[in-house]
Amino acid sequence: MPxxxxxxxxxxxxxxxxxxxxxxxxxxxxxxxxxxxxxxxADYVEHVPPWQMRFRGLDDRKKRLADQPIQRxxxxxxxxxxxxxxxxxxxxxxxxxxxxFLWLRGRQVGGRSIMxxxxxxxxxxxxxxxxxxxxxxxxxxxxxxxxxxxxxxxERFIGISGEKLGLPQLPDGQFLKPMALNxxxxxxRDALAxxxxxxxxxxxxxxxxxxxxxxxxxxxxxxxxCERGCVTLSYFNSINATLPVARQTGKLxxxxxxxVHSLIYDKKRKRVSGVRVIDGETKHAIEFRARVIxxxxxxxxxxxxxxxxxxxxxxxxLANSSxxxxxxxxxxxxxxxxxxxxxxxxxxxPVGRRPNGIYVPRFRNxxxxxxxxxxxxxxxxxxxxxxxWGRGTDLPGFGADWKKALRDPGDWGFGFYGFGECxxxxxxxxxxxxxxxxxxxIPVLKIHCTYGDNEWALMKDASxxxxxxxxxxGAREITPFVDQNPPxxxxxxxxxxxxxRDPKTSVLNAHNQAHDIPNLFVTDGAxxxxxxxxxxxxxxxxxxxxxxxxxxxxxxxxxx
Amino acid sequence: xxxxSALGLLTATMAVxxxxxxxxxxxxxxxxxxxxxxxxxxxxxxxxxxxVLTDLILPATDTPGAKAAGVNAFxxxxxxxxxxxxxxxxxxxxxxxxxTRARAAFGKDFLQGTPEQQAALLVAFDxxxxxxxxxxxxxxxxxxxxxxxxxxxxxxYFTSEVGATQEEHYAIIPGRYVPCAPAxxxxxxx
Numbered sequence: 001m002p003x004x005x006x007x008x009x010x011x012x013x014x015x016x017x018x019x020x021x022x023x024x025x026x027x028x029x030x031x032x033x034x035x036x037x038x039x040x041x042a043d044y045v046e047h048v049p050p051w052q053m054r055f056r057g058l059d060d061r062k063k064r065l066a067d068q069p070i071q072r073x074x075x076x077x078x079x080x081x082x083x084x085x086x087x088x089x090x091x092x093x094x095x096x097x098x099x100x101f102l103w104l105r106g107r108q109v110g111g112r113s114i115m116x117x118x119x120x121x122x123x124x125x126x127x128x129x130x131x132x133x134x135x136x137x138x139x140x141x142x143x144x145x146x147x148x149x150x151x152x153x154x155e156r157f158i159g160i161s162g163e164k165l166g167l168p169q170l171p172d173g174q175f176l177k178p179m180a181l182n183x184x185x186x187x188x189r190d191a192l193a194x195x196x197x198x199x200x201x202x203x204x205x206x207x208x209x210x211x212x213x214x215x216x217x218x219x220x221x222x223x224x225x226c227e228r229g230c231v232t233l234s235y236f237n238s239i240n241a242t243l244p245v246a247r248q249t250g251k252l253x254x255x256x257x258x259x260v261h262s263l264i265y266d267k268k269r270k271r272v273s274g275v276r277v278i279d280g281e282t283k284h285a286i287e288f289r290a291r292v293i294x295x296x297x298x299x300x301x302x303x304x305x306x307x308x309x310x311x312x313x314x315x316x317x318l319a320n321s322s323x324x325x326x327x328x329x330x331x332x333x334x335x336x337x338x339x340x341x342x343x344x345x346x347x348x349x350p351v352g353r354r355p356n357g358i359y360v361p362r363f364r365n366x367x368x369x370x371x372x373x374x375x376x377x378x379x380x381x382x383x384x385x386x387x388x389w390g391r392g393t394d395l396p397g398f399g400a401d402w403k404k405a406l407r408d409p410g411d412w413g414f415g416f417y418g419f420g421e422c423x424x425x426x427x428x429x430x431x432x433x434x435x436x437x438x439x440x441x442i443p444v445l446k447i448h449c450t451y452g453d454n455e456w457a458l459m460k461d462a463s464x465x466x467x468x469x470x471x472x473x474g475a476r477e478i479t480p481f482v483d484q485n486p487p488x489x490x491x492x493x494x495x496x497x498x499x500x501r502d503p504k505t506s507v508l509n510a511h512n513q514a515h516d517i518p519n520l521f522v523t524d525g526a527x528x529x530x531x532x533x534x535x536x537x538x539x540x541x542x543x544x545x546x547x548x549x550x551x552x553x554x555x556x557x558x559x560x
Numbered sequence: 561x562x563x564x565s566a567l568g569l570l571t572a573t574m575a576v577x578x579x580x581x582x583x584x585x586x587x588x589x590x591x592x593x594x595x596x597x598x599x600x601x602x603x604x605x606x607x608x609x610x611x612v613l614t615d616l617i618l619p620a621t622d623t624p625g626a627k628a629a630g631v632n633a634f635x636x637x638x639x640x641x642x643x644x645x646x647x648x649x650x651x652x653x654x655x656x657x658x659x660t661r662a663r664a665a666f667g668k669d670f671l672q673g674t675p676e677q678q679a680a681l682l683v684a685f686d687x688x689x690x691x692x693x694x695x696x697x698x699x700x701x702x703x704x705x706x707x708x709x710x711x712x713x714x715x716x717y718f719t720s721e722v723g724a725t726q727e728e729h730y731a732i733i734p735g736r737y738v739p740c741a742p743a744x745x746x747x748x749x750x
Contacts (some may be wrong), residue, residue, distance in 0.1 A: 409749035
């Protein structure tokens, strides 16, 4: 008789780490299953200088094209950090030829929390009420008041640096002191404050990077390459923060190389009873049992596991009596913005590599404000900097004087890069592609996803508004753009197992618990009902901690 | 400069003209490649030409130059392992054209010219690259060989240990972020 754990958590990344921490701290014997290899801080390469890399950071281009033709589309999948991204041949998926989708994935202990973008923005009721207000899809079953204490809980633990603004659309959080704007960014901030007082606000990015020592982790030393790891544990990821706490409880079993095939459903009890795993190395099948199961495998992987877990009772996928499993896939649309050269102090330059930029919170379609021709809104990330030696290619001349001229910093440049909300659409969905298996013999996903007119309208407006703001700041050589990014590129994929009040139209309830199967929880991005325009990880983490608290209570009450 | 633009620059197509004498010179370079054991793609003459060209672009001053940084060896690595065959051949063709231009200008291969003759030729290349950049051609490619060379020399130099530490004062661990430091602070501009 195999051991029955109190809880199994599938995935060890952003949300899996949180589930592990919360469940073990509540005293549950918890098994965390991670598909990929174990990594430790010894795998971190943030302090390796370019001259110790074979291609000096230009990447092993031919190898990347051969092994990771999809993953390399992510800026972080480079010569240093490509080891944190999957091999595309071992981990295939399919799309229709004219509907590209980028599934950018990390399979290792820590998952994508190792190389995430670290931007942290709370949602507000502008976001939680959006679907109801617009009559689109279904309403969120929760409001800001439900999640606010859990944002506090998560932020206090992980440490978020940021500036309080008092904006209703972007609630303030539990902040450590903010990083500094450089003097180019201050010029643009002041121009926005002058031309759009109270409406368009430029602030330093709110990020999961410590500016002060916090919970045994050191403040950032500005080496600048968080996606390569951090030996001082200064940015948040699960191996730096949540998993060590879970381990300290003595209740954690972490099993890497555990590729989850599907969940085991007990028809008589109408519960999930365990997990079917393919060992990542030996490829042997193995099963694990638990009283409660948390899927924290990432939006698409959690959907895939449930779809691959179909039974006679759930022929179209486990916990899918609503028919919504796999549907309503979303990803932020990104890449509407503008660049320009700004007039900032010529005798100043920023020094040190700040792994963070600026943020301009959403200013379109706010409560009580003017309505745009499109729904929802967008926010900007970006920043200012001065050209370095790279400008030498087009700086006329060569030789000693030219080399000396390159010692002076070049022009001040500024860029706004927009991230817009993606509307839920039932037609954007995933299904199992029965014609293809991955390297472990598990059927893969076929992904059908395209952006609609509203998403592109947001990015067009984002490019115009960015150019307008640069003009207001006195910029020259202003270049507006709308990058034609396919969905998936923002790596903010959401939906496929949405929350909701009605079991007929949603997969999960207000506590991320499957309507159909009370001991099954899904707390990664799959649960999202809409996308807002803010980076989503902090919301996933808060929902995970909240769902864990609920599950522990339900277990104590013997409901599950 | 990010990796994507670097890739764009290095793979930017350059015009190729084929002619019998170029086939002959290809045969010659293949022979010299066998003779030269130090480099994997560059023959001895190409290697020596690149050493001079890169060091003219970034010479030793109060800090070491491209020669000390081994930029020619880094270019050889990119030619051997990074570039596709077509782009590698275009680069080598462009390098060969430097000799063609040298013979037209001063009647000798580039390496046999005086430092003044070599520098004068680079002035011409530099002017041509600037004119190309300002022309409508720049949005369509192909970029001149010299512009590719100038970029890869900069990249190879500033990512080398001597270039990064002695010329740019690059620190692996800056330790702090100074948002508005004096512009002459000995640190890279970020």
